[in-house]
Amino acid sequence: MSIFGNSIFGHNATDLSTTAPEAAPAGSPAAKVAKTDAEWREELTPEEYHVLRQAGTERPFTGEYWDTHTAGVYQCRACGAELFTSNEKFDSHCGWPSFWAPLAEGNVRYIHDRTLGMDRVEVRCAACDSHLGHVFEGEGYGTPTDQRYCINSVSIRLVPAEDPQVSGPGDDS
Ligand SMILES: [Zn+2]
Numbered sequence: 403m404s405i406f407g408n409s410i411f412g413h414n415a416t417d418l419s420t421t422a423p424e425a426a427p428a429g430s431p432a433a434k435v436a437k438t439d440a441e442w443r444e445e446l447t448p449e450e451y452h453v454l455r456q457a458g459t460e461r462p463f464t465g466e467y468w469d470t471h472t473a474g475v476y477q478c479r480a481c482g483a484e485l486f487t488s489n490e491k492f493d494s495h496c497g498w499p500s501f502w503a504p505l506a507e508g509n510v511r512y513i514h515d516r517t518l519g520m521d522r523v524e525v526r527c528a529a530c531d532s533h534l535g536h537v538f539e540g541e542g543y544g545t546p547t548d549q550r551y552c553i554n555s556v557s558i559r560l561v562p563a564e565d566p567q568v569s570g571p572g573d574d575s
Contacts, residue, residue, distance in 0.1 A: 435481040435530035446480065453554045454480045454532040457517075457524065462497025465555025470499065474562040476553075481530035485509050485558060492545055498535065499553045502545035510534065510551075525551055532557065 437445075442455050452458040462468070467476070476486040476499075486501045494500035504510045508528060515524040515536065525534045535553035543550060 433481075433483070433529055435483075437530070442480070450479055450556050453556045454534075457533040458554075459535075460498070460554045460556050465498060467499040467555040467558065467560060468497050469493075470560065472560060472562050473564070474560050475505070476558040476560050478527040478530060478532060478534075479557050479559050480532040481527060482559075483509060483527055483529040485527060485534065486551070486553065488560075488563070492543065494543060494550055494552070496550070496552060499555055499558065501551040501553065502543070502547045502549055504551065512537070525553065527557075534558070 439455070443451055446454060449460070453460060470491075471488070473488045475484050475488075476491075477484050484505050486499075487505050490501045490503045490505075492500055492502055504525075511526050511528045511531075513524040513526060515522045522536045522538070525537050526532060527534060533554075534557045535551065538550045538552060540548055541550055542548070
């Protein structure tokens, strides 16, 4: 009988809560990413930095994904966390990529935003706290949630389902 050893290992589970954030694998939705402003400036393009780190908004109908129907997963442009999928993307005709739900609650976080004289709910990446866009509710779109996650193309990156290994920048679709 080896019942005595088991209770010793039993409390390993509670110790997991003290795991350092940087120990989590990169790209995991639960991983917390903390970088300095200088590091973000270095890693991101000026437009990415403006939207992701300064809560800017790209002009409508100018972004890469507002009219994209490719199947795949949309990652955070800043940290790579998986945020949305093409399954929840829908044609809102508002000029920005629109989703009726995130890939999973917990992958994004919400902040009440009263800037610009509007009353909106900002959507941020839960892993790196970068700005993604806003979520609106009750607009009458025929989607399961009646919500519209209005997301900047520059805040996300599509990883197509057919070809997860993107080979190069020469993608002219
Ligand atoms: Zn992120």
